[in-house]
């Protein structure tokens with residue numbers, strides 16, 4: 307039955323061949339001297355010199371003190387990592403290589419005139435720090451298309467899972483099924499010189515980014531559409547192809563997917579999925595292992611899974627209060643959520659202190675494409691009430707909405723109703739940021755991560771012995 311479904315995908319012969327090869331531990335590989343890789347080869351020596359000079363001139367300077375509260379409190383605010391692809395300002399939000407989301411929307415090439423940027427252009431920007439021309443962005447689309455083949459054994463691996471396994475579990479398992487094809491792991495085993503690690507990490511990262519849309523769409527189709535897979539289009543860009551393989555052809559949905567995949571890609575290095583990828587990559591685990599670690603973090607409800615939780619919470623709200631609840635009823639509902647010891651999903655942030663610009667970008671999209679959609683209206687209504695209630699608690703540092711408060715509305719509008727799947731779409735996007743940084747981490751020769759931990763006893767003794775010095 308699976309063989310038939312994969313044959314329907316148009317990969318029959320190819321799939322069977324690849325399956326045979328994969329059974330012997332081998333995978334078909336697209337090897338490239340792509341425009342993007344050539345560009346990186348040019349840029350890397352200069353950045354290596356820059357890092358050397360930074361260390362020489364400023365290596366011994368202090369970045370500030372660390373309090374006991376910070377050590378206990380999830381290391382918030384402790385600067386302790388190099389992350390080149392993006393930087394988060396608490397007030398202003400994220401900047402990708404120095405560009406805000408509106409600037410990305412203005413400057414990056416799109417698929418339609420005046421439309422949303424294509425994520426391939428963002429990938430070029432994240433990797434090179436430069437805004438690509440339309441041709442350069444197209445070269446990335448082509449490179450990814452050439453690498454996109456998903457081996458048959460990946461379908462077989464997914465089929466071994468219960469159909470109702472959480473889509474994020476299926477994503478990680480699918481990624482791990484691709485890991486035997488890691489070119490970095492093979493290069494390391496061959497004894498490749500460390501100055502060349504980045505090259506095979508690049509190959510793995512691009513292979514993985516290329517295969518993720520079909521992997522993600524296959525998870526969607528097997529879980530919610532009885533395994534009726536849809537073959538990739540050879541004309542569509544990376545994000546639109548993902549929507550197409552999931553079964554969505556509305557041009558508005560394709561534009562939404564381009565925006566969604568662009569804005570979820572990167573949020574500097576300290577968030578759970580980025581940091582987990584970075585940490586595991588620092589042990590020279592290959593990009594498949596590192597990204598899978600990040601995805602297991604993204605699957606947590608305080609992080610990426612919050613987008614699923616938002617929908618669940620909103621559905622419960624409408625079931626209880628009806629589709630158009632008044633402000634007092636919503637206020638009471640939020641208060642009840644807090645009183646029951648739960649968080650209000652989609653609100654708050656560990657770093658941001660204002661409305662997330664990723665929320666604002668999605669709101670602007672909704673205003674353009676679905677101004678009268680009732681769920682959008684309800685989301686706007688929540689925006690007017692929730693921050694006020696959270697703010698009154700006095701303890702929540704940021705009562706404003708984050709990215710997850712809005713993404714589900716856009717997906718629901720186009721008919722993607724299965725909220726348990728939403729974090730997979732977030733995860734596909736996140737690959738662009740965390741794998742770009744991972745390539746740079748190897749190119750810059752960043753070392754294995756090893757922060758210091760402490761016991762309560764060691765802290766107590768330290769400050770009991772020298773209370774004054776502790777201030």
Ligand SMILES: CC(C)(COP(=O)(O)OP(=O)(O)OC[C@H]1O[C@@H](n2cnc3c(N)ncnc32)[C@H](O)[C@@H]1OP(=O)(O)O)[C@@H](O)C(=O)NCCC(=O)NCCS
Pocket residue numbers: 607608609610612644648649650651652653654655656657696701702703704708709710
């Ligand atoms: C994102 C989040 C984990 C950040 O946590 P944080 O850095 O600890 O946030 P704060 O410093 O403001 O937390 C202080 C207190 O307010 C609570 N708080 C923060 N956001 C809250 C929310 N949306 N609803 C209820 N309580 C919240 C915290 O749980 C914490 O309570 P505690 O002292 O009893 O443990 C948190 O805001 C949250 O859980 N939000 C909801 C989940 C979500 O949307 N996640 C996606 C983030 S992009």
